[in-house]
Amino acid sequence: MLALCISLGSTLTARAEGDVLRINYADSYPPLSYGQHDSVKGVLPELMDAILVQKMGYAVVNNGKAWKRAQEEVWNGRADLLITSATPERAQYSYQSRQPVFTLSFRPFTKVNSPASKALQTTLDISTLSQFRFCDVHGNQWGKRFYEKHNIKFHVTRSFEACLRLLTVGRMDIVIHSDHILSDIIKNNGWQDQIKPHPQVMAESPKFYLLLSKQSKHNRDLLAEFDLIVERMRHDGSYHNLLRKLNIDYGVSVAKN
Numbered sequence: 001m002l003a004l005c006i007s008l009g010s011t012l013t014a015r016a017e018g019d020v021l022r023i024n025y026a027d028s029y030p031p032l033s034y035g036q037h038d039s040v041k042g043v044l045p046e047l048m049d050a051i052l053v054q055k056m057g058y059a060v061v062n063n064g065k066a067w068k069r070a071q072e073e074v075w076n077g078r079a080d081l082l083i084t085s086a087t088p089e090r091a092q093y094s095y096q097s098r099q100p101v102f103t104l105s106f107r108p109f110t111k112v113n114s115p116a117s118k119a120l121q122t123t124l125d126i127s128t129l130s131q132f133r134f135c136d137v138h139g140n141q142w143g144k145r146f147y148e149k150h151n152i153k154f155h156v157t158r159s160f161e162a163c164l165r166l167l168t169v170g171r172m173d174i175v176i177h178s179d180h181i182l183s184d185i186i187k188n189n190g191w192q193d194q195i196k197p198h199p200q201v202m203a204e205s206p207k208f209y210l211l212l213s214k215q216s217k218h219n220r221d222l223l224a225e226f227d228l229i230v231e232r233m234r235h236d237g238s239y240h241n242l243l244r245k246l247n248i249d250y251g252v253s254v255a256k257n
Contacts, residue, residue: 020059021218022079023048024071027064031184031250032102040064043180043246044083044102044208050242055229077215085206094211097223099230102208102243104178106142108198109167109186116173120198126150132173135163146176146204161185168194176202180247187251 025033025040033042038061045062052058065073073079075093086096108126110117116132123129127150134154136143147154155172157163164185166172175182179197186195212223233239 020061021052021081021222022061022063023052023081023083024063024065024073024079025083026067026070029067029181032104032180033064036064038063043243043250046246046249047102047242048081048083051226051229051233055233056225074211074213075215077213080213080216080218082211082213083208084211086209086211090211093215094213095220095223097210097212097227097230099209099227099234100207101210101230104180104206104208106176106202106205107179107200109164109175109177109182109195110173110198111167111170112194112196114170114173117196117198120174120200124200126176126200126202127152129174133171134174134176135166135172136175136177137163142204142206143176146202149204161189164189164191164195180250183251 023045025042025044027036027040028034029042031042033040033044035041040062048062049060053060063070063079070079071082071084071090074082082094083101084090090096108120110120116129119129119132130150130152134147134152136147136154136156137160138156138158140156143154157166160175160177160182163172163175164182167175168191183197186192210223210226212218212220230239233242
């Protein structure tokens with residue numbers, strides 16, 4: 001971790017003593033964030049430590065919370081920052097970074113050597129694959145909007161683990177969701193040789209932004225500085241390298257583009 005931070009270069013800004021940023025994360029969203037209170041870890045806490053601590057010089061307190069509580073504490077100012085997708089509702093309570101922090105790449109997963117797998121090797125248009133059985137999770141609004149847009153019927157189950165299990169036994173053909181989330185489930189179940197991620201990333205993949213509570217003692221200058229640093233890191237390639245290292249560290253077997 002030290003070598004990585006050194007490789008990013010130094011743009012530290014002197015901060016006042018006690019100038020602490022309190023960041024909330026979901027406590028059960030592996031490998032992006034998991035673990036309760038200050039034991040939270042994952043791709044997102046490490047990403048924020050690399051930028052806000054190592055590049056910007058802030059002291060940071062990372063906290064894992066149940067997702068509803070994590071959001072409420074930011075909205076009422078008990079915590080300062082949250083990393084999630086931007087919505088009109090969230091804009092009522094927070095300011096949004098201009099630069100996205102993280103793209104939750106949604107891509108197709110299939111059983112290895114299945115007809116659906118072979119079809120995905122010859123087309124980038126999901127709408128042409130409606131003959132296959134797609135699986136999603138009950139209550140997933142992203143999936144509902146996505147499949148309606150592409151005019152595809154889909155089956156729902158209680159969890160993405162259940163969807164992937166149905167892939168392994170040939171009862172479903174395609175699951176589209178975050179490569180980070182599905183890779184973690186696949187690894188935990190030992191399905192690496194049975195399920196294949198495909199390189200196509202859906203244009204509708206959600207982007208996560210840094211949201212600053214409107215009740216925070218910190219002002220929007222924090223976001224302006226954050227945006228500038230992330231923009232520089234994207235330009236010199238260090239942002240991509242950082243995400244690639246974190247993906248490897250947390251065992252995310254994303255498909256090669």
